[in-house]
Amino acid sequence: PLAASAPDARETFKALVVDAGKQGLISCDVKQVNAVGQLPRQDKEATATIRVRFSSLNYKDGMTVQGRPGVVTPPGKFPIVPGIDAAGEVVECSSGAFSPGDSVVVTGNKIGQHFDGGYAQRLRVKSEWLTLLPSTFTAEESMVIGTAGVTAMQCVMHLEEAGGLRPDKGEVLVTGAAGGVGSFAVAILAELGYEVVASSGRAEPLRGYFESLGARRVIGRLEPERRPLGQQLWAGVVDTVGGATLAAAVAQTKYRCGVASTGVAGAAEWSATVYPFILRGVRLLGVDSTLPCRVEGWPSDPASEEAYADERRRIWARLSSDLPKDKLRKVHGHTIGLEELPEWAGKILAGEVQGRVVVDLD
Ligand code: NDP
Numbered sequence: 001p002l003a004a005s006a007p008d009a010r011e012t013f014k015a016l017v018v019d020a021g022k023q024g025l026i027s028c029d030v031k032q033v034n035a036v037g038q039l040p041r042q043d044k045e046a047t048a049t050i051r052v053r054f055s056s057l058n059y060k061d062g063m064t065v066q067g068r069p070g071v072v073t074p075p076g077k078f079p080i081v082p083g084i085d086a087a088g089e090v091v092e093c094s095s096g097a098f099s100p101g102d103s104v105v106v107t108g109n110k111i112g113q114h115f116d117g118g119y120a121q122r123l124r125v126k127s128e129w130l131t132l133l134p135s136t137f138t139a140e141e142s143m144v145i146g147t148a149g150v151t152a153m154q155c156v157m158h159l160e161e162a163g164g165l166r167p168d169k170g171e172v173l174v175t176g177a178a179g180g181v182g183s184f185a186v187a188i189l190a191e192l193g194y195e196v197v198a199s200s201g202r203a204e205p206l207r208g209y210f211e212s213l214g215a216r217r218v219i220g221r222l223e224p225e226r227r228p229l230g231q232q233l234w235a236g237v238v239d240t241v242g243g244a245t246l247a248a249a250v251a252q253t254k255y256r257c258g259v260a261s262t263g264v265a266g267a268a269e270w271s272a273t274v275y276p277f278i279l280r281g282v283r284l285l286g287v288d289s290t291l292p293c294r295v296e297g298w299p300s301d302p303a304s305e306e307a308y309a310d311e312r313r314r315i316w317a318r319l320s321s322d323l324p325k326d327k328l329r330k331v332h333g334h335t336i337g338l339e340e341l342p343e344w345a346g347k348i349l350a351g352e353v354q355g356r357v358v359v360d361l362d
Pocket of ligand 1: 058059060147148151175176177178179180181182199200201202221240241261262263264265266267287288289290348349351353355
């Protein structure tokens with residue numbers, strides 16, 4: 001327990017708690033807490049306590065901070081501490097997998113969705129969910145990356161492994177390019193030598209930003225594709241938008257190339273034909289960054305938690321080698337405190353955020 005092993009057991013810590021009052025009114029307050037047990041949604045199987053230094057703001061966090069349905073499970077169950085990402089130091093770890101003082105990062109795993117997340121100065125999770133922070137990155141940099149960077153790297157790895165992605169096949173499309181996932185996808189693909197085309201609703205005002213990340217071309221949002229098979233344009237696609245954008249991207253993907261579907265910033269439903277799949281062998285690759293979950297109500301997977309921990313280590317190793325620091329700094333939009341989260345939650349949901357927002361908990 002924290003009280004026995006924290007640097008100072010009398011120390012209180014800050015946490016942002018979102019609650020739903022009567023008539024569904026949502027409250028979002030920064031509170032002083034004096035034990036992790038006082039936080040509302042602690043994981044009873046947790047084995048490690050983290051002193052959280054930084055977290056980040058993702059689209060999902062924006063939804064939870066505003067009390068919107070769709071992210072918190074069971075649906076609509078509040079109170080909860082949001083924050084799907086966290087970085088900091090291990091305070092104690094009863095499984096023995098980590099030592100006090102180890103710098104660690106955790107992304108996904110339903111923290112901030114099913115369990116209390118990173119918007120508190122203390123976090124308890126299963127030690128299998130932690131990754132030792134590569135020495136390449138500081139804790140703050142790891143939260144610039146956060147779920148967005150992990151997801152972008154996963155998309156690239158899926159496209160390489162199952163989508164036959166190779167630099168000599170032509171242009172690679174990234175949709176929702178100004179967002180967190182999109183920005184990192186542009187940066188990583190460009191670093192790997194791909195001809196990246198950034199598709200954005202803010203193509204003109206942000207042209208310089210996309211080019212600084214390495215985009216070869218910048219285009220507006222994709223128009224719906226009226227024909228089942230469009231012109232073959234893309235050697236790979238990272239799609240964060242969904243809906244008609246995903247349908248158009250699939251219809252324009254080259255023979256036996258891949259489309260990584262990871263986001264829903266535009267729409268969840270999409271209407272398409274099977275022709276790109278059966279006539280062009282296009283590969284549709286789903287990307288889920290939350291990784292394993294043995295939580296009621298969530299789809300589970302027979303793979304072991306250790307297999308996922310290994311996948312997470314491989315993703316962070318690839319981020320260390322394929323995401324240059326100067327690009328990472330360009331994607332870093334703002335650093336904010338817990339108190340500013342309600343305002344920034346509104347901005348990310350309105351599509352007004354460029355790059356990544358880090359939350360400083362110190
Ligand atoms: P951001 O809010 O940072 O970026 C989303 C981007 O999508 C915006 O910047 C905007 O880009 C574009 N966009 C916003 N609204 C619309 C719209 N109505 N139509 C078309 N494009 C729109 O979010 P993230 O990058 O953090 O996440 C992107 C998506 O990926 C979200 O849906 C998120 O839930 C999902 N996601 C999924 C994960 C997974 O594990 N599968 C993990 C992480 C995120 P622009 O201005 O350039 O057009």
